[in-house]
Amino acid sequence: MITLSYFPGCSLTSSSSFYDRSLRRVLAFYEVGLRELEDWSCCGAAAAPAMRQELSDVLNARNIAIAEKSGLHLLAPCSACYARTRASALKIAGDRSTRDMVNEALSPMSVKGSLEVRNIIETFLQYVGVEKIAASVAYGIGSMRVVPYYGCLLTRIMGAPSSDDVEDPSGMDVLLDALGAVVVPWQFKTECCGAGSTATDRDRTTRLSGRIMAMAKKAGANAVVTTCPLCQLNLDLTTHARGDLAGIPVLFLTEVFELALFGSTPDSKHHLISMADIEGSVEILGGDSA
Amino acid sequence: MPLPSFLDEIETRSGVTVSVCYQCCRCTNGCPVAGEMEIVPHRVIGYILSGEREKVLASTSPWKCLQCATCSLRCPNGIDVARVFETLRQISLASGFAAKNDVAHFDDLIIDSVQRHGRFAELETIMRYRLSKGQFMKDAAMGLDMLRKGRIGLSSHNIRGRKELGAIIRRMRGHRDR
Ligand code: SF4
Numbered sequence: 001m002i003t004l005s006y007f008p009g010c011s012l013t014s015s016s017s018f019y020d021r022s023l024r025r026v027l028a029f030y031e032v033g034l035r036e037l038e039d040w041s042c043c044g045a046a047a048a049p050a051m052r053q054e055l056s057d058v059l060n061a062r063n064i065a066i067a068e069k070s071g072l073h074l075l076a077p078c079s080a081c082y083a084r085t086r087a088s089a090l091k092i093a094g095d096r097s098t099r100d101m102v103n104e105a106l107s108p109m110s111v112k113g114s115l116e117v118r119n120i121i122e123t124f125l126q127y128v129g130v131e132k133i134a135a136s137v138a139y140g141i142g143s144m145r146v147v148p149y150y151g152c153l154l155t156r157i158m159g160a161p162s163s164d165d166v167e168d169p170s171g172m173d174v175l176l177d178a179l180g181a182v183v184v185p186w187q188f189k190t191e192c193c194g195a196g197s198t199a200t201d202r203d204r205t206t207r208l209s210g211r212i213m214a215m216a217k218k219a220g221a222n223a224v225v226t227t228c229p230l231c232q233l234n235l236d237l238t239t240h241a242r243g244d245l246a247g248i249p250v251l252f253l254t255e256v257f258e259l260a261l262f263g264s265t266p267d268s269k270h271h272l273i274s275m276a277d278i279e280g281s282v283e284i285l286g287g288d289s290a
Numbered sequence: 291m292p293l294p295s296f297l298d299e300i301e302t303r304s305g306v307t308v309s310v311c312y313q314c315c316r317c318t319n320g321c322p323v324a325g326e327m328e329i330v331p332h333r334v335i336g337y338i339l340s341g342e343r344e345k346v347l348a349s350t351s352p353w354k355c356l357q358c359a360t361c362s363l364r365c366p367n368g369i370d371v372a373r374v375f376e377t378l379r380q381i382s383l384a385s386g387f388a389a390k391n392d393v394a395h396f397d398d399l400i401i402d403s404v405q406r407h408g409r410f411a412e413l414e415t416i417m418r419y420r421l422s423k424g425q426f427m428k429d430a431a432m433g434l435d436m437l438r439k440g441r442i443g444l445s446s447h448n449i450r451g452r453k454e455l456g457a458i459i460r461r462m463r464g465h466r467d468r
Pocket residue numbers: 310311312313314315316317318331332335364365366367368369371
């Protein structure tokens with residue numbers, strides 16, 4: 001059994017708290033222990049670095065300092081938290097003046113930048129493994145035709161190398177395939193959903209997210225799967241502006257795990273685009289089903 | 291002593307070597323919002339090279355950028371164009387060009403929230419934004435649906451270290467509580 005330190009981030013404690021619960025259920029099943037970062041703070045997302053680079057570095061350094069004390073690898077499921085924390089750790093380790101600046105600001109906390117940061121896809125691939133995942137499937141989800149949607153920040157991290165192909169990532173494809181879903185090829189894996197501009201320019205987010213949902217429909221998918229809470233919400237919100245797209249739910253990767261492992265998820269009611277059809281199509285394995 | 295050029299200012303502040311740009315346009319081709327930018331990405335870089343500081347900073351382009359980094363990924367010369375856009379935001383804020391910009395305003399409210407609570411309080415921040423804009427009923431149907439399905443964080447959590455963190459943020463923003 002492995003234990004990770006865990007940085008849920010602001011979204012997973014508010015608008016996407018059901019993602020936090022889903023993730024905990026699935027990782028508990030695989031006996032991956034989670035130790036939530038003690039008194040973590042917001043990563044500052046895109047707002048802090050737009051204001052001042054040092055502010056962003058300090059906000060991230062605070063969480064990194066807390067995580068480093070545990071000596072565990074850190075799981076950050078939100079793409080923004082993951083990208084910011086990971087890039088900051090590398091910068092703090094590699095750049096003396098940044099390291100000195102954050103340590104002075106945060107004293108008596110101390111930070112080295114040695115932290116290993118993982119997203120949820122890396123966590124499944126590295127700490128559970130594809131074979132174990134395939135062997136643990138108890139329900140048939142072969143009627144799910146899914147398009148994996150990675151978004152921007154999971155692979156394109158400013159100042160840090162990516163663990164997956166930047167233009168055509170495949171980590172989530174591999175996991176979904178192991179779970180028994182039909183992975184539909186498409187070109188929009190890493191298109192931008194409109195990110196944090198929903199509050200200030202909803203039309204634009206609707207347009208960008210709407211393009212992605214339209215492409216999912218055209219590709220013949222009946223579900224979009226993502227790992228980022230902001231992407232999920234932006235895509236889910238298209239239901240309020242694009243009636244023509246209704247019907248394709250946007251699931252978190254861990255919810256697909258729940259369908260394949262447990263046959264259902266207790267939190268499906270939080271989806272703006274209903275996932276009832278998908279849930280209804282799950283089959284109990286064994287007997288005559290493949 | 292002559293003032294440092296706009297190019298120097300950008301390169302020093304961002305750590306990105308902009309001067310190797312040969313205007314191939316790939317950054318603009320990959321940008322999902324180039325169509326709504328007053329000055330498209332490769333032209334922004336071009337104007338930095340030719341020293342058109344005011345033209346770039348007064349445009350809305352830095353604030354239209356989504357920081358999706360497609361441009362940085364595709365630049366054949368390894369120019370981190372997204373980082374340059376982020377730097378333009380910093381300079382534009384520091385020199386007063388962004389005073390009335392909505393994105394800058396919303397960012398400011400987000401950092402307010404982190405300064406007070408240690409975390410981003412969704413509902414409180416969005417309400418403050420809507421109030422400041424006089425948009426009381428904007429997207430009401432959407433808001434109701436989100437509320438009904440538990441997609442709006444109603445409560446805000448105060449971290450224990452918020453006093454210490456708040457003091458650091460206040461100092462870094464360079465002003466007192468407002
Ligand atoms: S892609 Fe790079 S080299 Fe080409 S125009 Fe953009 S910044 Fe210049």
